[in-house]
Amino acid sequence: MAPLQSIIRLPDGLHVRLQVLGQGPAVILCHESPRSSSALLVLAMRLQHRFSCIMLDTPGFGLSDPLPMSRPEVPDFAGVVLNVIKALGLGRVPVYGTHTGAAIAVEAALQAPDQVSTAILDGYAIFTEVERDQFLVSYLHPFRPAMDGSLAAWLWSRVRDQFTAFPWNQVGDGSKLGFGPPPLSAMQKVVEDLLLAGDAYRAGYSAAFRYDHFAPLAKLLCPVYIVTREDDLLFAHMERARGSGDKVNLFALSPDRDIWGDTIGRLITDHAGPETLSAQKIIIRAEKHSGARRIVNTTVGPVVIRIDGEGDTVVLLHDVPGDMADLDHLTNRLRRSHRVVRVNLPGFGLSPLAKDAPVSMASIVRGVDESLVAAGATNAPVIACGASLPVAMQLAGDPQITALDPWPQVVQGASEHLPDLAPRWDGSHLMAAFWWARDYEIYKPWYNRVNTELRSIGNERDTDRIHLRFQAIVMAGETGIRLTRLLYETDVACALAGAAHRLRVLVTDGDPDSAALVAWATPHIDADRITPVPRPPEQLAPVLADLLS
Known part of the structure; x- marks a missing residue:
């Protein structure tokens, strides 16, 4: 079954796309950079029979407007998630995020524990100061359309390298990945999402690189689960979170997608709200805020x-x-x-x-x-x-x-x-x-x-x-x-x-x-x-x- 979609206009005028799939208690899903909510469909299809999965395009990605400020930070992105929860009348719900989306989930839980019942983090980066500075200097290549077609060549090279090494711009024996690459069709989806974001992709990425991922974990009032598969390029970062806070729980998973989906589903169930919602009902609520x-x-x-x-x-x-x-x-x-x-x-x-x-x-x-x-x-x-x-x-x-x-x-x-x-x-x-x-x-x-x-x-x-x-x-x-x-x-x-x-x-x-x-x-x-x-x-x-x- 395909998700239903809507573009919700928030009180500040920002348009945010939602994709909604399933029926049951609501859960918010936040994607990684430079993707869109379409990257979350693999997980949502595993959860749709138990939950109403609300997938958001992060501002500046997919079909969502970019944030108006010149240098948005993770708290700004998290504020959008909270505004969507409020506009849809969801009450207190679990928030799942992967990579950049995980940082947004943490910050949303930190800002509004009355709206976020748990933060489930699928691959959570904790960079050293040196790593962070290197990423900010060299990772975010400008997105420059050109009359000679050079952007098309760069796009494909950028995405191929992303599935060859981490960081993508340092391909070598010390950075090559021990898994992948995915099929061509999956790489093409990343190209499409990067095209939709354009140069705004750098705003979401750089906000995540500047964010202090470690310190907020100790301040959270709700349970936090860091769930990372062995074939996630951030798998090694999970140990960096150990001892970061009493509410933090670590789950190291094999690459098995069934185990991954079941684990996340169980964690959502433990913190789900009481209201059962269909995708259609959520879309009707969203359309009351059309722009x-x-x-x-x-x-x-x-x-x-x-x-x-x-x-x-x-x-x-x-x-x-x-x-x-x-x-x-x-x-x-x-x-x-x-x-x-x-x-x-x-x-x-x-x-x-x-x-x-x-x-x-x-x-x-x-x-x-x-x-x-x-x-x-x-x-x-x-x-x-x-x-x-x-x-x-x-x-x-x-x-x-x-x-x-x-x-x-x-x-x-x-x-x-x-x-x-x-x-x-x-x-x-x-x-x-x-x-x-x-x-x-x-x-x-x-x-x-x-x-x-x-x-x-x-x-x-x-x-x-x-x-x-x-x-x-x-x-x-x-x-x-x-x-x-x-x-x-x-x-x-x-x-x-x-x-x-x-x-x-x-x-x-x-x-x-x-x-x-x-x-x-x-x-x-x-x-x-x-x-x-x-x-x-x-x-x-x-x-x-x-x-x-």
């Missing part, structure tokens, strides 16, 4: 949406490759006059398809339809960018549709040029993703790398925009490629005549396919509903605002 960013738990998987502004509603669907971050510039202008609902298409970017959902156009359409119902945007006018036009034309009702540069409709064979994103040991799948993102910004279509086919790109290339598209491609992965193929191969020409009364086509002025798009639309749509528009978002947004008004 601009939301997650809709559709029948095809969690779909991320964002709602900005006030006024008449307009829906924005992004192009592929990409995700709803592509629409930031347009949204910032349109929100002045409209309530803008952005939907991250199911199966792309931040909206993964459920494992049992068919990889089909029907799944994409169903997920968008259900998300629009949840957002109160059914039958609102839709701006469908690029490859999303076939989705817009199949939505429930008969919404007015503005097709913004529906370029796949005049391209033959684009799906034959899609990259292979299956993870490979040499990391070439990440380079393929990067060059797809970069070439998309320059050539049209991206694989026609001829300078006469250059897009209208202005005088500067936007490194951040290319990076966000690269991130969306990596997050969508192989499923995204299969769905992209379906979008590229769906010809809507036969439906144009029947939809002419509700369809407007905007053609990017100066692009190599502009004449072809006009010719494609003209037989079915009145000429006054085919409009040339500029490509730069800051110029395009006012044109769209005028058309909507």
